[in-house]
Amino acid sequence: MGRVLEVDDIDVYYGELQALWEVSLHIEEGEFISLVGSNGAGKTTTLRTISGILTPRRGKIIFAGKDVTGWPPHRIAQEGLAHIPEGRQLFPRLTVLENLKMGAYTPKAREHFDETLEFVFTLFPRLKERRDQIAGTMSGGERQMLAIARGLMLRPKLLMLDEPSLGLAPKLVQRVMDTLRRLHEEGLTILLVEQNVRYALELADRGYVLETGRVVMEGGGRELLEDPRIKKAYLGL
Amino acid sequence: MVDLWLLGQATTSGLLLGCIYAVVALGLSLIWGVMEIVNFAHGDFLMLSMYLSYFLFTYLGLDPLVGAILGFLMGLALGLLIEKGLIEKVLGSPPIVTILVTFSILLIIRYGAMAAWGPGVKTLHPWYFMAILDLWGVRISMAYLIGALISLAATIALHIFLTRTYTGIALRATSQNRLAAELLGIDAKKMYTLSFCIGVALVGLAGGILSTFYYVIPEVGGRFCMLSFVIVVLGGFGSLLGTFLGGLIIGVAEEISAIFIPPVMKDVVAFILFLLILMLKPSGLFGEVTR
Numbered sequence: 371m372g373r374v375l376e377v378d379d380i381d382v383y384y385g386e387l388q389a390l391w392e393v394s395l396h397i398e399e400g401e402f403i404s405l406v407g408s409n410g411a412g413k414t415t416t417l418r419t420i421s422g423i424l425t426p427r428r429g430k431i432i433f434a435g436k437d438v439t440g441w442p443p444h445r446i447a448q449e450g451l452a453h454i455p456e457g458r459q460l461f462p463r464l465t466v467l468e469n470l471k472m473g474a475y476t477p478k479a480r481e482h483f484d485e486t487l488e489f490v491f492t493l494f495p496r497l498k499e500r501r502d503q504i505a506g507t508m509s510g511g512e513r514q515m516l517a518i519a520r521g522l523m524l525r526p527k528l529l530m531l532d533e534p535s536l537g538l539a540p541k542l543v544q545r546v547m548d549t550l551r552r553l554h555e556e557g558l559t560i561l562l563v564e565q566n567v568r569y570a571l572e573l574a575d576r577g578y579v580l581e582t583g584r585v586v587m588e589g590g591g592r593e594l595l596e597d598p599r600i601k602k603a604y605l606g607l
Numbered sequence: 608m609v610d611l612w613l614l615g616q617a618t619t620s621g622l623l624l625g626c627i628y629a630v631v632a633l634g635l636s637l638i639w640g641v642m643e644i645v646n647f648a649h650g651d652f653l654m655l656s657m658y659l660s661y662f663l664f665t666y667l668g669l670d671p672l673v674g675a676i677l678g679f680l681m682g683l684a685l686g687l688l689i690e691k692g693l694i695e696k697v698l699g700s701p702p703i704v705t706i707l708v709t710f711s712i713l714l715i716i717r718y719g720a721m722a723a724w725g726p727g728v729k730t731l732h733p734w735y736f737m738a739i740l741d742l743w744g745v746r747i748s749m750a751y752l753i754g755a756l757i758s759l760a761a762t763i764a765l766h767i768f769l770t771r772t773y774t775g776i777a778l779r780a781t782s783q784n785r786l787a788a789e790l791l792g793i794d795a796k797k798m799y800t801l802s803f804c805i806g807v808a809l810v811g812l813a814g815g816i817l818s819t820f821y822y823v824i825p826e827v828g829g830r831f832c833m834l835s836f837v838i839v840v841l842g843g844f845g846s847l848l849g850t851f852l853g854g855l856i857i858g859v860a861e862e863i864s865a866i867f868i869p870p871v872m873k874d875v876v877a878f879i880l881f882l883l884i885l886m887l888k889p890s891g892l893f894g895e896v897t898r
């Protein structure tokens with residue numbers, strides 16, 4: 371078991387506006403980590419910094435043993451990071467299969483395209499039926515499944531998901547969460563950002579709580595769920 | 608009474624000519640679709656390639672179609688040089704900046720050519736220049752036919768590249784969602800360079816083809832640049848199939864209108880058609896819904 375990700379004391383700015391203060395977190399191989407917090411707490415900013423869309427002004431990001439601070443997103447992806455951003459971000463005018471092919475764009479992923487595709491199709495049989503459909507014409511739930519499937523095609527060392535439940539009916543949210551649980555059981559390392567704090571912490575081995583750009587709490591998933599402050603602030607209990 | 612034979616004749620040459628126009632416009636369409644920059648120098652790259660064919664034919668006796676292949680290669684190299692040296696530096700700037708950059712390239716190439724080679728009209732006459740093929744009573748210009756076949760082959764090759772190869776699909780993916788592409792390991796900058804190179808290479812190929820029946824002057828690019836804009840908008844931005852069909856429509860419209868009105872007016876017909884279609888369907892004939 372090794373450390374997949376280490377975020378070490380980062381400060382991140384949007385122009386002159388500071389969005390993250392001294393954020394540190396780490397993920398071990400096979401762990402399921404949830405990042406929770408209210409709107410504007412800096413969850414998305416954290417993911418965007420890890421994947422290289424934003425560069426921290428201070429601090430370091432170590433991914434899969436390499437210091438990737440300041441690397442462009444495509445280089446970090448090639449190291450095995452799959453970031454499924456908010457709002458799916460599919461290629462709307464490519465077919466389902468073409469979207470999945472692009473998931474396996476990196477040389478390492480391309481080598482295993484056939485077997486990964488088979489795995490992804492057993493996970494989401496619906497995508498197999500719709501493989502030749504144009505992605506933009508599918509329903510919200512199907513698009514979220516395609517977004518997750520496309521991320522898996524990269525054969526990631528770490529799968530990061532930003533609000534996968536956003537805009538989905540409760541039944542579909544349950545489907546997505548069940549899928550994540552199953553992937554975790556099969557050994558995938560996952561970093562989940564979710565508004566739905568209950569789901570997120572129930573699934574997680576450990577969780578981090580962000581507030582106004584700072585990590586204010588961390589601990590086991592269940593442990594955080596039982597914490598009176600979390601109950602009051604996020605679960606309305 | 609319109610002569611049906613004449614109409615059939617005009618339609619046939621229009622379709623052939625349209626295939627060649629389509630290749631000119633496909634280059635522009637690809638660059639616009641992926642990089643979202645309007646390449647005003649597009650027609651002048653075409654002109655350069657026409658001169659290349661002219662010189663190779665006149666001084667070395669090389670067939671202009673060999674010149675077209677070399678024009679394609681010259682386009683690749685020129686595209687690489689200009690994209691890396693200039694365009695890449697201004698990508699993401701306000702549109703006026705990229706417009707000024709490509710417009711400057713236009714001026715430099717066009718008037719550089721005029722200074723170097725003079726303003727006079729040059730023509731080259733390969734064996735098929737005046738050759739006519741008689742197909743069941745329809746007379747076809749050999750130069751049009753050969754040009755159309757090469758254009759068709761190039762279009763099919765481009766289609767296969769864009770739909771069957773990882774790199775080709777990545778090019779389309781980058782044009783649809785740059786951020787998502789980068790998050791999957793696609794180097795968007797490389798894709799931009801590649802699309803610019805292919806775009807200029809296609810117009811380089813078309814230049815060699817056109818030189819077999821079209822006059823060569825330093826200002827020839829202006830007409831083809833405008834024509835390409837019309838074709839791309841007509842077919843719908845971002846749709847390569849639309850661009851190809853747009854080329855055919857403009858080719859046929861020009862040839863048919865030449866029956867009824869003086870040939871100097873043929874571009875007017877193309878532009879009126881263009882405005883009419885835009886009034887009826889602003890996204891172009893095959894315009895795709897935006898993301």
